[in-house]
Structures are given as C-alpha cells and as structure tokens.
Amino acid sequence: MKRILADAYAKKISLLYCTQEWVIPDLERVEKALSVCEKALLDFMDSKRRAFPRFYFVAQNDLLDILSNGNNPSKVMIHMPKIFQAIDTLELKEDGDERPQAMGIHSSVGKEFVDFCEPLKLVNKVENYLDDVINRMRLSIKTIAADSLKRFMVKTKRDWLEDDPAQVSLLVNLVNWVKSVEIAFKANAMAKAFDD
Numbered sequence: 001m002k003r004i005l006a007d008a009y010a011k012k013i014s015l016l017y018c019t020q021e022w023v024i025p026d027l028e029r030v031e032k033a034l035s036v037c038e039k040a041l042l043d044f045m046d047s048k049r050r051a052f053p054r055f056y057f058v059a060q061n062d063l064l065d066i067l068s069n070g071n072n073p074s075k076v077m078i079h080m081p082k083i084f085q086a087i088d089t090l091e092l093k094e095d096g097d098e099r100p101q102a103m104g105i106h107s108s109v110g111k112e113f114v115d116f117c118e119p120l121k122l123v124n125k126v127e128n129y130l131d132d133v134i135n136r137m138r139l140s141i142k143t144i145a146a147d148s149l150k151r152f153m154v155k156t157k158r159d160w161l162e163d164d165p166a167q168v169s170l171l172v173n174l175v176n177w178v179k180s181v182e183i184a185f186k187a188n189a190m191a192k193a194f195d196d
Helices: 002-011 014-018 023-051 053-057 060-068 073-083 126-154 157-163 166-195
Strands: 087-095 098-107 113-121
Touching: 002 014, 002 023, 023 053, 023 060, 053 073, 060 073, 073 087, 073 098, 073 126, 098 126, 113 126, 126 157, 126 166
Parallel strands: none
Antiparallel strands: 087 098, 098 113
16 A cells, blocks of 8 residues: 555656556555455444444444543543433543543533432443443432432422432422322222212
C-alpha cells in the first residue's frame, strides 16, 4: 500500500500512474485484503451485539467508537442516549488511575438524577459493565420504590412527589390507586352481601 501511494505521489499525473502494469493488480490485492479486514470487523461487532443486545440499536460508527473506548468509561458516556432511552449520562466518580464508579443516572428528559443504591465500579469489557449498569438501575429503582411506598402514607402528596424520580412516583401512585380500587370493590361486594 505504501508503494502504491508513494508512486502516485511521485508521478503526480494520473495517466502516467494508472497505466503502469503493476498498479491494477496491486490495487485489487489491497481491496481483497481490505474486504477480509472489513468482514472480520463486522463479525467482531456482531459478537458484541449478541453479548449486549442494546448495541443492535447503535449505528456502526458509534458502536466502533464505544468498543474502541470501552476501557475509558468517560468516553463511552457520550453514547449513553443511543444505548439507553431517556438516559443522558451516568454520574462518574474518578478514582485516580483506577476505573471510575457510577454513582447514578442523569436523565435526558427534564433535570432528573437517580442515585444508585450503592456505587458501581465500571470494570471488565464495555458490554459487561453496561449490563451491570442495567442491573444496578433495576435494583436502585426497586429500592427507591419500596422506600417511596412507605413515605407515600405519611407525607403530603406535594412533599412526596418532590422526593422521588418520576418513574418511581408514577409506579407508587399506580400501586396506591389499584389498592384503593380493590378496597372499593371489596366494600361494595360486602354491602351487596348484606343487602341480600
């Protein structure tokens, strides 16, 4: 390849360069080698997509950037909205030369921050620590929802709404609505039983 480029630069006239006998066979050889490399790269990227299915929704150029910067989570954070819907980035705490810890989630909708129930060290391959992020998000939302359900009964609705992420507020509000409806159904069924 270097020979091809050096000779083209030296000739500077495309007709002189392209009419040489060795140019076309060399370019064909380079094209074959390039297609082998491209296939290997696509196979590698497909294996990463199978390991972490959310990568199927990421463009090839973005996925290549994510995989090449996988050991540097702060560089991967710019791609978070492409990997996770409604997540802008993770709050990272740097630990000197060590890999950072994720402390929570910054939402891309509004100005919402969700604390992780405990920090998550972003170690191993990018697809592994992103899978760990999903698990930590689920655990954190579950923990926050359980706590919110207890506070729902003792706080005013306005104060209670200010404490939690929107997803948790919606969930807890729905749980309490279902509970109220079930109580109403049971009360009505009991009243009918006594009428008969």
